Amino acid sequence: MHVDGMIFRLKELGDAMALPVYALSGRRPWSLGYYTTKKASIQAAIDAAAVQRGRPLPEGFGIGIDERVVEYPWLFDRLRHGDVRLGQILDAGSTLNHDYILNRDPLRKADLTIMTLAPEKRCFWHQGYSYVFGDFRKTRFGAAAFDTIISISTLEHVGLDNTMLYTDDPAKSETNKYGFVDAVREFRRILAPGGRCLITVPYGRNDNFDWFQLFDGDMIRTLINAFEATSFELEFFGYDRAGWRRASEADVTGATAFDPHSGRGRLDDKAGCARAIACLELFG
Template sequence: MMLFKQAGDNYRERAPHAPLGHRRTGDQRMHVDGALFKAKELLDATLLPVHALRGCPPWSLGYYTRKKRAIVDAIDQNVVRPNAPLPAGFGIGLDERVVEYPWLFSCLRASGQLGKVLDAGSTLNHEYILSRDPLDKADLTLMTLAPEKRCYWHMGYSYVFGDFRKSPFQDALFDTLISISTLEHVGLDNTLLYTNDRSKAESDQFGFSAAMSEFRRIVRPGGRCFVTVPYGQYEDFGWFQLFDAQMLERLINSFGPSTHQVEFFSYRRQGWERATQATVENATAFDPHSGRGRTEDKAGCARAIACIQMTR
């Protein structure tokens, strides 16, 4: 049983606006959803010993708590440092967020002032992420297609809903743009998990290209863009896809950076480790919703990721 969706699963269709007279009902629902989430968190933490006794299978009860703790420790201890190997046995049985979040924080802390920040995909929309330096002080806007059931506006963050390919922002508005494991959903079938709107049952392999062009428009010259995507042998899972070398090159070229750097990480039974592009060209993924791609290695989802830093 999976209590929690993959972090960053918020690329979904925005619900139609409710009439003004019904806004209070929506607010009440958000409070109910928040309380339900807290109850699920408590249950998941309580069942962590059971999760361990079962051999820590991905996405089972206790998985969310184990992953959250691993991510927090890796961020706080600066585990994913540039050009440094990952610790032995790092992130065994955990999905790619255990690498992506610490990688991002390492980059942000090294880059100095963040300025005005956009989270394209709302993947950062977790209290344990937003409360850590330097995001806890950031002028941050989170954008996704649908309203969040949990939001942290009281911490000073803004929420915007819309399509990344046609954003409402003015030119050169942001100093820093972050998009963690989101572009692999753009242009694909978001009705499988996120919406009943059949117009969102797309099959555009290169939909991400339009999003990257839009990112270029809204990031100021000299601004920075941090992007991660699952990488390996191309495969379309319907609601997400694996990027191959051609798609990665197209992603970068669509942004047109003045400089860029790509780091690769791979997952094996022994955990996550640094990799070269050549060693992950044939990497695969496990779809936790359909079970497709499951093996005995306990991969949580992608078996390789590309982490890209770009300067506009």
Template sequence: MHVDGLVFRIKEMADALALPVYFARGGRPWSIGYFTRKKNAIQTGIDTAAVRSGRPLPEAFGIGIDERVVEYPWLFDRLRRDGVPLGRMLDAGSTLNHEYILGRDPLRKADLTIMTLAPEKRCYWYQGYSYVFGDFRKTRFEDSAFDTIISISTLEHVGLDNTMLYTDDPAKSETNKHGFADAMREFRRIMAPGGRCLITVPYGRYENFEWFQVFDRAMIQALIDAFAPSSHELEFFGYDKRGWRRATEADVANATAFDPHSGRGRLDDRAGCARAIACIELIR
């Protein structure tokens, strides 16, 4: 095992041991024990199909947990639909690069390429997954290279300052709030006709946190227009102190976000980051 991978395992075990401390301190997002609590909630959400198209979420779902607790189960619900082949898959953003995500069907042994800006400390190439590093706005993939493209909470970073967390390349410290549209046009180019693109982004009242931004309705429309799908489905989910819930667009039009790195946007609701998300399935 790579040294960094071993260090991560040790940190993971320490976090699991600290879970009682997490609960004793009120279950604050990003405190010690949070990683384990979040991982457990996501696994349960996936395995129980907690997020299913057109159905309400369970009561008190994901209280104190960031949007991944909705995004991953939503994604697996879409991927597991009967009769829809996955084919050649691209994870644009490396959000799937977790053992407990890749180890679940239908991602287990999928023909999956994971792409992000720079190498990460953990990777699972030995399980047959491919890794590529670069900018989504201009890839080296051939036309129609993929049948399924997945981009979970990634497009809100494209064109902004990615030097804070994802790379030390100073050229990736940008202020282009419309960078996501270039990425969507590239996704269309590299997607095979009839393929699926599964996207999630934080949603609500527009706000720019420099390293990510909250999408508003006009930006969602620009995202869809850039891909020019033959059809699409759009769903919204909102968060408050009672947990995550299915929502209408109007319900979450003024939703805000909490930046866990700067503390900006903190309220007393234990939000982990976004207080609303848009989940989109686009057909090429």
């Protein structure tokens, strides 16, 4: 096992040992024991195909777990179904950079390039995945380089302050609400004809938390128009104290978020971050 992997496993073990304290303290998001609970919930949801196109989510789904518990199963449902081949895949944002995600079909041994602003502490290059670092708004990839582009909860950071978590480059501390537009246009340029782009973003009443923002309806439509899709599918999911549920756009127009770093937006519903998400499948 690589050294970074061994250190991470030790941290995982420590988090798992904290599960009794996590339960007794009310299962607060991001406290000790949360990572283990979140990981187990995501794995179970993917393997049980809990998120399927057009179907309601199980009752009490993902209570106290952030939006990844919906986004990952949604992604796997889309990747496992449909007539579009996966081919060469780009993970724009490095959200797939977890062993329990990469070790599940159809991502296992896929032709996958992972791109983010700066190197992360853990990576899986030894399993054959490629890593590229840079700005999504201006990549070095050739036109039509990828058959599938995946961007899970990433575009809400583009154009804002990325120095808090993702890079120490001061040039990446921005205040451009529509920075995502250039990224989406670049996705379209590097997507092969007939390919598809799978995107999720936090949704609701537009709000800027400096390092991420909530997309509203106008921003979603701006995104779709910038991509110039031949066709697309758009779904919404909302969260409250009863868990995650499938929602209409009108249901989640006023949704808010909890910032786990500043504590802003905290309520008594145990939301991990966003209280609504928009999930888009765009075809080139």
